[in-house]
Amino acid sequence: DTGVSQDPRHKITKRGQNVTFRCDPISEHNRLYWYRQTLGQGPEFLTYFQNEAQLEKSRLLSDRFSAERPKGSFSTLEIQRTEQGDSAMYLCASSSPGQGQPQHFGDGTRLSIL
């Protein structure tokens, strides 16, 4: 069990650029979540996948954001035309099937918009 892996750990980009983050969940976990965390706050839910299907999206996920999990394994989160307000830590979590399973988090990708 190698844990949830996220890449890159840090991303610095100019406003208006597109960025893409990757998450590799724990191998047997079919549920995958993306959260966003700003300084001094707890993480906020963005979106949820069960296998390859994106089943839920938060209203925080504007149309500049898109997430995929094409083969039900790794997932990508893309932000287009980045804005200053997108600066945050983007966290990925995964959990195994069944009710009440704990979510396991990666170390996150810290995005800084110049």
Place this chain on the structure above:
Amino acid sequence: KQEVTQIPAALSVPEGENLVLNCSFTDSAIYNLQWFRQDPGKGLTSLLLIQSSQREQTSGRLNASLDKSSGRSTLYIAASQPGDSATYLCAVCKISSGSARQLTFGSGTQLTVLP
């Protein structure tokens, strides 16, 4: 809408002291409650998970309790150590009509244990 509040926002204690962190939530229709630890610049490490049918969970020096009816949970840390210094977050998994088991987090308690 589920809201989660953690008090205090920050806490500083001398090494060896026992301490209690508090978490309250507004909607008691939850699957479970999870306590996490977060070190600066890092992700979240799961500490304890309490199912809605349970009253408490223990792991080593940590004990978490859940009172679903009053919307409260506490995390008790015994014999605190400097290595316990971190931000502690509680999160509830709300029962919803969808299949997602998204977590709603509090803002955390930043704990400093002084040597």
